[in-house]
Amino acid sequence: MHWLGRPFQERSTQRFLGILIVALAVVTVLNLALPAGHPLHVSTYTVTLLGKYLSYALLAVAVDLVWGYLGILSLGHGAFFALGGYAMGMYLMRQIGDRGVYGHPVLPDFMVFLNWDSLPWYWQGFDMAWFAFAMVLLAPGVLALVFGFLAFRSRVTGVYLSIITQALTFALMLAFFRNEMGFGGNNGLTDFKELLGFNLRSDVTRVGLFIASGVALALGYIVCRAIVGSKLGRVCIASRDAEARTRFLGYRVERVQLFVFVVSAMLAGVAGALYVPQVGIINPSEFSPLFSIEIVVWVALGGRATLYGAVIGAILVNYAKTVFTGVMPEAWLFALGGLFVLVTVLLPKGIAGLLAWRFKRSESSGPGHGDLTAGEATT
C-alpha cells in the first residue's frame, strides 16, 4: 500500500491537509466553546453552510481527477453526486419510521400519499446503515462502470463524451421527476429526522456532519493524490496528451480511463451522501445539467489538474453564490458568467496557477503541480 502513503510525503498535500485540519478545528471550537452572543461565535447555520461547501469541494476534486488528469470533460458528474445523495436520502427516509405525517410504520409519506401498499424492491435494505452506505459507493460506481465501459470501449472522447454525459444526467433527471419511479417525484426525499441515531436538528450532529465532510474531503484528496502521483497518474497524463502514443506503448487506455472514472464517480457519490443530511433534502434538481456545468466552472476557476485548485474554486464560487443570491439574486448568473470569462482570459491556470506562481517565487520547488510532479522524487 506504499502508493497510498506516498501523498503524505508531498509538501503540497501536507500543506493542504494542515490547512484543512486547522480550519475544521477552529470552526468547531468557535461554534461549540463560545457562547452565542460572542463576536467570534460561528453560528450552526454557518457551520452547516461550510459543511455543504466541503461536500461540494469533494465533488470538485472528483471532477478534477477525470478532467484535469485524464482530459475527460464530464458534464454529468451531478448524476453521480445525486445518486449518492439519493442512497443517503433513502436511508434517512427509512429512519423516520412511523414518525411521518401519515404515521405509517414502514412506508415513507410520499408512498402513502400515492396509495402504494408496500415498499418497492429497490427500497429494501435501506433501513440498514451499512447497506445504504455501501449503495452510496455502489450506485454511482456501477453506473459509471457501465456507462464508461460502453463509452471508452468505443473510444468516445472529447466533445462527444461531454454531450453524452450531459444527456445521461438529463435523462436521469426526467426519470427521477416521475412519481412512478418511487423516489418521491419532484419533491424528492425530505423531512429527515435522524442519522445513525443522532438527531439531525441538533447542533452537535451538524458540527459532526461538518467534520465528517472535512474528513471525507481529506480522504478523497489523498486517494486522488495517490492515483495521480503513481505511475498510473503519469499514464493518465500521457493518454490525456497523446492517447494513440500511449496505446502504442502497450497501455490499455480505455481501462485506465474506466478505472479512474469509476473512482471519481464514487467520490462524487460520497460527496452527495454528505450533502443531503446537511441541506435536509434531495430532489431531481441535483441531476439538472446546469448543476453539472457549474461544477466544471468551479474547477476551471480554481485551476485544473491541481486538485487543491478544485477545492479553492468550489468553496469560493459557492461562497460568492451564497452572498450574491442573498443580496441580489437576479445578478448571480451574470456574476458567475463574468467571473468565468475573466478567469479564462486573465488566469488560464485558475487561482491555483496564480498560487503556484507566487510560491515558486518564494521557494524553488512549488506546490505539487499536476503536470510538474517529478516522478522519480516521489517514487
Added chain:
Amino acid sequence: MNILKELANRDRVFDFLAPADSPVDVRHGPILYMENVTVSFDGFKAIDNLNLTIDDGELRCIIGPNGAGKTTMMDIITGKTRPDAGQVWFGTRHDLLTMKEPEIAHLGIGRKFQKPTVFEALTVFENLELAMSVDKRVIPTLTARLNGEMRDRIDEVLVMTGLVAQRHQLAGILSHGQKQWLEIGMLIMQRPRLLLVDEPVAGMTEQEMERTAELLTGLAGKQSVVVVEHDMGFVRSIARKVTVLHQGSVLAEGSMDQVQSDPRVIEVYLGESEEAA
C-alpha cells in the same frame, strides 16, 4: 524408467519451462527475411517483388527516392499493411504475415515514426519510465514501484541518448533533436530486437546529426537497426550496408561506395541528390 527418474529430479529445469530470453530464433539465419513481397494499392505496385534480409545485430540503411516504397515496407513489417504475395519472417520461427500489430510489437519490433511524439507534460525520466517493458495493466501500474534494476536501465538509456542533464526536464521544452533521441530512447526501453527508424535526422542541425549517428551505431550489435533516410551525408556516416529501393524493389545493395558507383543508382537517385547537396 530413466525418463521417470529424470522427471522426479526436482533440480532440473526443463527446456520448455525455462523462460525464453526472446522467442525469436535467429540461430539459423537472419532476423528479418522478406521474399518476393508484392503490394499494390488500386493497381499501383507500391512494393514489387521485394527481397530483403537483415542480419541479427546489423545496422542497415535504406535509401530511395520518394515513392520507392520505404514507408510501405515498414508498414508490412509492423503488420499495418498486408502484402498481396510473398513471405515475411522474423527469425526462423515467426511468420509476421499471420500476426497482428500488437503481437508484432510485443515480439520485439519497435518503430519510430518521422514526427516525434513524446509526452510533453512529463519529464524525460518519466517518459522513459512509461515506455519500460513491464506489466502494463491498471492495478500493477497503480502500485508500480521502481527498483534498482529499473533505475539502472533508465539511467543507461539516458546516457545512451545523451539526455542525462535533462532527466528532470519536461519533455515539452526539449529541442527537436532531443525529442527524437528521447523517442528512440523510449523504443530502446522496450528492448526491441529490431528497430525501424524513419527519417531520424529530418530537421536536425549538423551536430545533432552527429550525435544521432553515434546513438544509432552504438545500438547496432545489440539490436538490429533499419534506418530509412534521405540525407546522404548522414547515411554515409553510419552505414556499413546500404539498400537502394526503387519502384518497390531492391535496385542495389552493398557498401556505400559500391552503391554509389552503381550506374543504375546514380541514374535514379544519387546523381540528382549529390548535385542538389
